[in-house]
Amino acid sequence: MEEVVTLKIELPKIPDIELVAIEGLERLARHLEISEEKVGEARLLVAEAIINGLEHGGAENPKVNVEFTMTAKELIIFVRDYGKGFEPSMVEDPDIQKKLGTKNKRGWGLKVMKSMSDDFRIESNQGGTKITIKKLLS
Amino acid sequence: MEQPFTLTSKLRGDCLVIATSGYVNNVGGEAIAKEFTRHFEQDIKHIVINLAESKVVNSIGMSFLLEIIEKLQDVDGKLIFTNLDPAVDKMLAIMGLFTFAGKAPNVEEALKSFP
Numbered sequence: 001m002e003e004v005v006t007l008k009i010e011l012p013k014i015p016d017i018e019l020v021a022i023e024g025l026e027r028l029a030r031h032l033e034i035s036e037e038k039v040g041e042a043r044l045l046v047a048e049a050i051i052n053g054l055e056h057g058g059a060e061n062p063k064v065n066v067e068f069t070m071t072a073k074e075l076i077i078f079v080r081d082y083g084k085g086f087e088p089s090m091v092e093d094p095d096i097q098k099k100l101g102t103k104n105k106r107g108w109g110l111k112v113m114k115s116m117s118d119d120f121r122i123e124s125n126q127g128g129t130k131i132t133i134k135k136l137l138s
Numbered sequence: 139m140e141q142p143f144t145l146t147s148k149l150r151g152d153c154l155v156i157a158t159s160g161y162v163n164n165v166g167g168e169a170i171a172k173e174f175t176r177h178f179e180q181d182i183k184h185i186v187i188n189l190a191e192s193k194v195v196n197s198i199g200m201s202f203l204l205e206i207i208e209k210l211q212d213v214d215g216k217l218i219f220t221n222l223d224p225a226v227d228k229m230l231a232i233m234g235l236f237t238f239a240g241k242a243p244n245v246e247e248a249l250k251s252f253p
Contacts, residue, residue: 019140019161022194040193040225047196051163096204096234100211105204108197108233115232116225 005031006069011050013062018050021066028070029137038137041116042075049131052109053081056129070137074118077133085124140194147173153184153252155245159191166192167202174206183215186248190221200233207238216240218248 007024011017022043029039046066053064061082069076094107114120119134143166147156154177156170174185185206189195203217210217217239219230230236242248 015165016142016161016163018196019194022140037224040223041228043194044196044225044229047194051196051198094233096237099201099204100208100238105201106198108201112197112229112232116228 002071002073003032004069004071006067008065008067011054011064011066013054013057017054018047021046021050021068025068025070025075028068032070032072034070034072034137042077042135042137045113045116045133045135046077048109048113049077049079049133052113053079053083053129053131056083056086057081058083073136073138075135075137077135078130080128080130082128085126085129088122088124143169143192145169145173147177149177149182150186150245150249152182153186153249154182155186155188155249157188157190157245162189162192162195162199164196164198164202166195167199171202171205175209178209183210183213184252185210185215185217186220186242186245187217188220188245189223189226192226193223195226195229197229197233200229200235203235203239207235211238216252218242218251220245220248 005028007028025046050064065080067078091110093111099105117133118136121132123130141160143160145158147154156173206217219239219241221244222241
């Protein structure tokens with residue numbers, strides 16, 4: 001039977017806290033003997049999801065809950081924040097041509113997560129935002 | 139764990155070579171852009187960014203590099219990334235950076251592509 005390992009952590013909003021989650025991810029991967037190469041994109045997805053959650057999480061509850069569920073074949077990344085939420089369909093995909101020459105060069109997180117993942121789901125309401133990402137590892 | 143961000147730079151002829159180590163977050167991205175600007179003001183318009191020791195980056199850090207591209211466009215300059223981890227390579231491609239910047243397997247190869 002395929003082994004499933006999970007990790008659940010609550011991260012406060014402090015600089016570079018996403019590296020703690022990435023360290024946890026790498027330990028799970030080593031346990032399942034998943035190669036470094038296959039974890040590369042997963043690391044970046046974790047960083048994007050967490051910094052997005054912490055940035056939009058609001059001041060009242062500045063934390064995110066992170067959960068990894070990993071097998072040798074796939075990783076599910078779940079990140080929940082407690083901000084005011086937003087309407088994902090209203091977020092325009094960034095375009096580098098349009099960003100050049102403007103002051104705001106940020107706003108790439110959702111595009112990176114959607115493009116780099118094998119499945120990307122987002123649910124958002126006034127109580128916060130939940131992001132679920134699937135990344136195949138085999 | 140990925141190490142804190144550090145940066146080294148040196149001039150190779152009229153080309154600036156910046157090598158990073160550790161996590162390129164917003165602080166790291168801004169530091170790269172500042173280091174570039176310092177040399178850009180001295181008329182340097184060829185730059186290589188070696189990311190060999192940075193396996194973890196984020197899109198906020200990378201968005202600072204758009205400032206470099208912007209400035210280089212005004213003077214017909216060129217930016218080349220080298221030693222990219224495949225995941226970082228993919229992120230830069232998703233962001234469209236390779237529309238305006240090149241990539242090379244290593245610094246020596248990058249330097250050959252400048253006039």
